[in-house]
Amino acid sequence: MPRLFNPSVKLTDNDVTDESVYAQRRQLLKSMGFIGLGSLMSQPASAFGWFTDDDEEKSVFQTRDLDYTRNKKFAIDETLTPYDKVSSFNNFYEFGTDKGDPVENAQGFNVDPWSLTIDGLVEQPLTLNYEDLYSKFALEERIYRMRCVEAWSMVIPWTGFQLSSLLAAAKPLSSAKYVAFQTLYDPKQMPGQKSRFVGGGIDYPYVEGLRIDEAAHPLTMLSVGVYGKTLPPQNGAPIRLVVPWKYGFKSIKSVVKITLTDKEPPTTWKRLAHQEYGFYANVNPAVDHPRWSQASERRITTGGLFNQKRIPTLPFNGYEEVASLYTGMDLTRNY
Numbered sequence: 627m628p629r630l631f632n633p634s635v636k637l638t639d640n641d642v643t644d645e646s647v648y649a650q651r652r653q654l655l656k657s658m659g660f661i662g663l664g665s666l667m668s669q670p671a672s673a674f675g676w677f678t679d680d681d682e683e684k685s686v687f688q689t690r691d692l693d694y695t696r697n698k699k700f701a702i703d704e705t706l707t708p709y710d711k712v713s714s715f716n717n718f719y720e721f722g723t724d725k726g727d728p729v730e731n732a733q734g735f736n737v738d739p740w741s742l743t744i745d746g747l748v749e750q751p752l753t754l755n756y757e758d759l760y761s762k763f764a765l766e767e768r769i770y771r772m773r774c775v776e777a778w779s780m781v782i783p784w785t786g787f788q789l790s791s792l793l794a795a796a797k798p799l800s801s802a803k804y805v806a807f808q809t810l811y812d813p814k815q816m817p818g819q820k821s822r823f824v825g826g827g828i829d830y831p832y833v834e835g836l837r838i839d840e841a842a843h844p845l846t847m848l849s850v851g852v853y854g855k856t857l858p859p860q861n862g863a864p865i866r867l868v869v870p871w872k873y874g875f876k877s878i879k880s881v882v883k884i885t886l887t888d889k890e891p892p893t894t895w896k897r898l899a900h901q902e903y904g905f906y907a908n909v910n911p912a913v914d915h916p917r918w919s920q921a922s923e924r925r926i927t928t929g930g931l932f933n934q935k936r937i938p939t940l941p942f943n944g945y946e947e948v949a950s951l952y953t954g955m956d957l958t959r960n961y
């Protein structure tokens with residue numbers, strides 16, 4: 627059973643387990659009345675098993691091979707997280723709050739047709755259709771670390787293109803200071819949007835945002851694939867953001883709208899609990915989450931989830947080249 631959340635107890639590295647951290651993040655939602663007891667009790671079963679035992683034949687979303695080049699600049703000497711774990715241990719609350727829910731509930735997700743619009747403070751608003759996502763920009767593969775705020779991490783080969791290419795095509799006006807992102811809103815397809823018990827009580831659509839210099843940074847990617855194939859729905863098909871120096875919740879999935887604005891846009895987790903999840907969300911081992919340490923992380927490679935090796939968390943998730951974006955900012959306040 628998950629441990630009960632006690633806000634006065636600050637967990638140290640030694641007594642925090644991944645299980646207790648997920649349980650605590652969920653506990654916040656439960657304390658707000660959004661997760662039913664049934665869902666909380668079923669959590670360990672699906673979080674411990676990579677796949678739920680299910681003899682039923684289910685149709686599986688069909689992915690296909692992509693044409694791309696490997697960008698060797700991002701070939702890092704770390705063990706990749708295997709595809710079966712990347713695609714079966716997910717946070718995608720639109721399909722349920724358990725780690726095993728998205729792979730279970732998203733296989734019928736229809737991504738074609740798709741429409742992604744870029745609008746707001748731009749000279750040239752754009753709309754990309756499903757085919758455009760794979761053909762308008764040259765695709766490349768980059769291996770990035772991904773660090774969830776829940777203190778686990780993966781190493782993932784993403785296929786996609788720099789967000790900066792898309793922004794350049796839309797020609798931002800000089801008044802544009804931020805970029806806002808929005809996930810598809812389609813309660814018929816996304817059970818978590820239909821029921822607050824399935825979706826954790828989040829106000830959908832899921833929204834995220836970046837400062838425009840963060841959005842234009844060469845590390846910031848729009849991903850349309852993983853392991854050389856189109857994204858499966860549980861990873862944010864057909865297109866999702868990847869910002870490798872920030873906690874995973876910034877990397878919004880199944881994006882339909884990108885809007886340039888002059889004001890800091892609302893972001894889903896900050897709106898839910900601003901004292902715990904900020905707008906910046908830069909990976910930072912020196913700034914703990916109010917309820918758990920961020921000094922280390924469980925790197926998910928092969929083997930069972932809770933046998934994974936704990937490694938130190940690096941500032942900006944090891945992407946120190948972004949540090950200059952934050953010169954003069956207090957990153958303890960701007961968490």
Ligand SMILES: Nc1nc2c(c(=O)[nH]1)N[C@H]1C(S)=C(S)[C@@H](COP(=O)(O)O)O[C@H]1N2
Pocket residue numbers: 712715716717718719720772773774775809832860861862873874875876877878879880
């Ligand atoms: N729309 C949407 N995007 C989302 C989420 C979500 O619940 N909904 N979860 C976020 C979180 S908390 C993480 S850690 C990553 C997980 O990405 P992955 O499942 O592809 O590893 O997606 C992020 N993007």
Ligand SMILES: [Mo]
Pocket residue numbers: 717773774775776873874875
């Ligand atoms: Mo996350």
